[in-house]
Amino acid sequence: xxxxxxxxxxxxxxxxxxxxxxxxxxxxxxxxxxxxxxxxxxxxxxxxxxxxxxxxxxxxxxxxxxxxxxxxxxxxxxxxxxxxxxxxxxxxxxxxxxxxxxxxxxxxxxxxxxxxxxxxxxxxxxxxxxxxxxxxxxxxxxxxxxxxxxxxxxxxxxxxxxxxxxxxxxxxxxxxxxxxxxxxxxxxxxxxxxxxxxxxxxxxxxxxxxxxxxxxxxxxxxxxxxxxxxxxxxxxxxxxxxxxxxxxxxxxxxxxxxxxxxxxxxxxxxxxxxxxxxxxxxxxxxxxxxxxxxxxxxxxxxxxxxxxxxxxxxxxxxxxxxxxxxxxxxxxxxxxxxxxxxxxxxxxxxxxxxxxxxxxxxxxxxxxxxxxxxxxxxxxxxxxxxxxxxxxxxxxxxxxxxxxxxxxxxxxxxxxxxxxxxxxxxxxxxxxxxxxxxxxxxxxxxxxxxxxxxxxxxxxxxxxxxxxxxxxxxxxxxxxxxxxxxxxx
Numbered sequence: 001x002x003x004x005x006x007x008x009x010x011x012x013x014x015x016x017x018x019x020x021x022x023x024x025x026x027x028x029x030x031x032x033x034x035x036x037x038x039x040x041x042x043x044x045x046x047x048x049x050x051x052x053x054x055x056x057x058x059x060x061x062x063x064x065x066x067x068x069x070x071x072x073x074x075x076x077x078x079x080x081x082x083x084x085x086x087x088x089x090x091x092x093x094x095x096x097x098x099x100x101x102x103x104x105x106x107x108x109x110x111x112x113x114x115x116x117x118x119x120x121x122x123x124x125x126x127x128x129x130x131x132x133x134x135x136x137x138x139x140x141x142x143x144x145x146x147x148x149x150x151x152x153x154x155x156x157x158x159x160x161x162x163x164x165x166x167x168x169x170x171x172x173x174x175x176x177x178x179x180x181x182x183x184x185x186x187x188x189x190x191x192x193x194x195x196x197x198x199x200x201x202x203x204x205x206x207x208x209x210x211x212x213x214x215x216x217x218x219x220x221x222x223x224x225x226x227x228x229x230x231x232x233x234x235x236x237x238x239x240x241x242x243x244x245x246x247x248x249x250x251x252x253x254x255x256x257x258x259x260x261x262x263x264x265x266x267x268x269x270x271x272x273x274x275x276x277x278x279x280x281x282x283x284x285x286x287x288x289x290x291x292x293x294x295x296x297x298x299x300x301x302x303x304x305x306x307x308x309x310x311x312x313x314x315x316x317x318x319x320x321x322x323x324x325x326x327x328x329x330x331x332x333x334x335x336x337x338x339x340x341x342x343x344x345x346x347x348x349x350x351x352x353x354x355x356x357x358x359x360x361x362x363x364x365x366x367x368x369x370x371x372x373x374x375x376x377x378x379x380x381x382x383x384x385x386x387x388x389x390x391x392x393x394x395x396x397x398x399x400x401x402x403x404x405x406x407x408x409x410x411x412x413x414x415x416x417x418x419x420x421x422x423x424x425x426x427x428x429x430x431x432x433x434x435x436x437x438x439x440x441x442x443x444x445x446x447x448x449x450x451x452x453x454x455x456x457x458x459x460x461x462x463x464x465x466x467x468x469x470x471x472x473x474x475x476x477x478x479x480x481x482x483x484x485x486x487x488x489x
Contacts, residue, residue: 006075008073008075009075009076009080011060011061011064011073011075011082012061012073012075012076012080012081012082012134013075013076013080014057014060014061015054015057015058015061015090015130016127016130016131016134018050018053018054018057019050019054019123019124019126019127019130020123020124020127021050022046022047022049022050022053022054022123023050023120023121023122023123023124023127024120024124025046026043026046026047026050026116026117026119026120026123027116027117027120029043029046029116030043030115030116030117030120031116040114040115040116041105043116043119044101044102044104044105044119044457046119047097047101047119047120047122047123048098048101048102050123051094051097051098051101051123054090054094054126055091055094058087058090058091058094061073061082061087062084062087064082065082065083065084065087071083071084074136076137076140077198078136078137078198078199078200078201079135079136079137079140079198080131080134080135080136080137080140081134081135081136082134084485084486084487085133085265085268085269085486085487086133086134086265087485087486088338088342088482088483088485088486089129089132089133089261089262089265089338089341089486090129090130090133090134091342092257092258092261092341092342092345093126093129093130093133093258093261093262094126095345095346096254096257096258096261096345096349097122097123097125097126097254097258099253099345099346099349099461099464099465100122100250100251100253100254100258100349101119101122102457102460102461103250103253103349103353103356103457103458103461104118104119104248104250104457105455105457106356106455106457106458107248107249107250107356107359108248108250110359111159111162111248111359112161113158113159113160113161113248115158118155118158121151121154121155122151122155122254124147124151125147125148125151125152125155125254125258125259126258127147128143128144128145128146128147128148128149128151128262129144129148129258129259129261129262130144131143131144131147132144132145132148132262132263132265132266133262133265135266136198136199136200136269137197137198137199138187138190138191138197138198138199138202139197141187141266142183142184142187144262145180145183145230145263145266146180148259148262149176149180149230152172152251152255152259153169153172153173153176154169155247155248155251155254155255156168156169156172156243156246156247156251156255157169157170157246157247158247158248158251159248162246164245164246165246165247165248166246167242167246168242168243168245168246168247169243169246169247171239171242171243172239172242172243175229175238175239176229176239179225179226179229179230179236180226181226182222182223182225182226182229183222183223183225183226183227184226185222186218186219186220186221186222186223186224186225186226187223189215189218189219189222190202190206190219190223192215193205193206193209193215193216193219194206199269199270199273199274202274203273203274203275203276203277206274206275206277206278207277211278211280211281216278216281217281220275220278220281220282220285221285223270224271224282224285224286224289227263227266227267227270228289230259230260230262230263230266231260231263231264231267231319231322231323232256232260232315232316232319233289233290233292233293233316233319233320233323234289234292234293234295234296234297234316234320235289235292235296236289237293237296237297237316237319240312240313240315240316241300241309241312241313243255243312244256244308244309244311244312244315245306245308245309245312245366249308249352249355249356249359250352250356252308252311252312252352253348253349253352253353256311256312256315256348256352257341257344257345257348257349258345260315260319260322260341260344261341261344261345264322264323264326264337264341267323267326268326268334268337271286271326272326272329272334276329279329283327286323286326286327287327287419289320289323290320290323290324290327290419290423291320291419291422292320293316293317293319293320293323294317294320294321294422294423294426295426296313296316297313297314297315297316297317297318297319297320298313298314298317298426298429298430298433299429300313300316301313301314301317301430301433302429302432302433304433305367305368305369306366306367306368307355307366307367307368307370307371307437308355308366310368310433310437311348311351311352314392314430314433314434315348317426317430318340318344318348318392320423320426321340321403321404321407321423322337322340322341322344322407324407324410324411324416324419324423325337325340325406325407325410327411327416327419328407328410328411328413328414328416329414330410330413330414331487332406332409332410332413333406333407333410333411333414334486334487335406335410335480335483335484335486335487336403336405336406336407336409336410337407338483338486339402339403339406339476339479339480339483340403340404340406340407342472342479342483343391343399343400343402343403343468343469343472343479344400344403346399346464346465346468346469346472347388347391347392347398347399347400347465347469348388348392349461349465350384350387350388350461350462350465350466350469351385351388351389351392353384353458353461353462353465354381354384354385354388356458357381357458358370358371358381368436368437368440369440371385371437371440371441372440372441372444372445372446373441373444373445373446374440374441374442374446375441375442376446377446380462382441382442384462384465384466385437385438385441386438386441386442387466387469387470388465388466388469389434389435389437389438390434391469391473392430392434393427393430393431393434393435394427394430395431396473397470397473397474398469398470398473399468399469399470399471399472399473399476400469400473401473402472402473402476402479402480404427407423408420408423408424411423
């Protein structure tokens with residue numbers, strides 16, 4: 001008789017269990033042990049301890065696959081898989097969550113909203129992301145998406161006395177629930193056609209169906225719509241500018257990198273795995289979404305004066321570049337997706353960290369004019385911001401250049417020349433609006449807003465994000481090899 005919960009199941013689930021336990025423990029510690037506001041800082045270290053143990057569990061999984069010379073470990077009757085793909089994406093989640101926990105303390109203190117549940121929600125959101133990267137069963141994936149989404153609804157509205165934060169959370173909640181309905185409908189159609197919720201079984205059954213099957217087309221469309229919303233790709237991007245602007249800046253950073261990476265992981269596993277035989281149906285739809293993301297994201301960013309909204313539209317365009325690797329669908333394209341998401345975690349979080357450093361009581365520091373003459377007022381912040389913007393624009397020798405290089409290379413290898421040329425043209429557009437910020441920092445007259453003296457969290461955050469952004473650009477071989485281990489088999 002099969003055991004309900006085997007040692008293999010436990011080993012596969014261990015990182016998620018640790019994240020859930022530490023997340024719940026933080027909530028309990030905050031209420032019973034560390035109720036005083038000055039004691040909240042200790043919860044940061046407890047959150048980082050949870051990330052350390054989750055990262056250690058991921059490393060154990062990686063070493064197990066290496067030692068056993070096996071490509072993957074399946075658990076829960078094919079409901080969960082541990083492979084290079086899941087380990088790579090979960091490494092991104094660990095890095096993003098740890099960075100956000102480190103850089104959040106001063107921001108929350110300035111806003112007067114330093115509550116322990118913030119760190120617990122970060123870990124619980126990451127727990128949901130774990131199932132998105134590792135899940136191979138529709139119900140598991142959907143629960144992971146909703147766990148991630150519900151925690152982000154709360155985090156976006158975490159500034160309870162800020163009307164913009166409340167409005168952003170409400171819009172995100174309503175549109176998020178709408179997109180979840182599409183996704184649930186798509187998943188239910190896949191189940192109806194195949195009689196299974198497990199991806200390997202679904203793939204085998206769908207391979208027998210004709211490409212013109214209307215039920216299959218409807219399932220692909222509704223599933224794609226639901227996931228493109230989570231990625232923040234056009235034309236399902238309408239939530240992003242308001243959510244990015246209204247959310248606490250550390251939450252904006254976390255939402256822009258970790259949530260996007262988790263949703264892309266599901267897209268890749270579904271469309272390059274389960275639905276790969278029906279590429280003729282979904283590739284044109286995805287190509288339209290990519291072009292719209294590049295057009296809307298880049299041209300909308302040109303007119304923005306609020307930095308968080310500008311980075312929101314920039315994030316929409318970056319979603320388009322990432323999805324180009326999915327359209328290519330070859331080894332280079334998948335490697336490019338993984339590298340892009342990994343370096344995007346550091347360069348985008350670093351850009352938001354500069355905005356966090358500008359945040360002062362009664363002064364937001366969210367407008368481009370707030371950066372006027374920053375090189376004279378705080379050369380370090382200006383140089384860091386310039387580095388992150390150069391990387392976001394894909395300028396060598398930064399990490400962003402390596403990411404875009406692999407995406408463009410994959411398009412050329414697979415003959416998608418029109419998409420490659422279109423994407424290259426929009427790189428020039430993105431460089432224009434990124435250099436608007438650089439010009440304000442280096443050429444405009446100095447403003448009145450002075451960055452606060454960075455605390456230990458900001459120092460660590462700047463060191464990690466800047467070093468990763470520059471080091472990967474100068475010496476990309478380690479991350480290329482690591483991304484190579486993530487290829488789906």
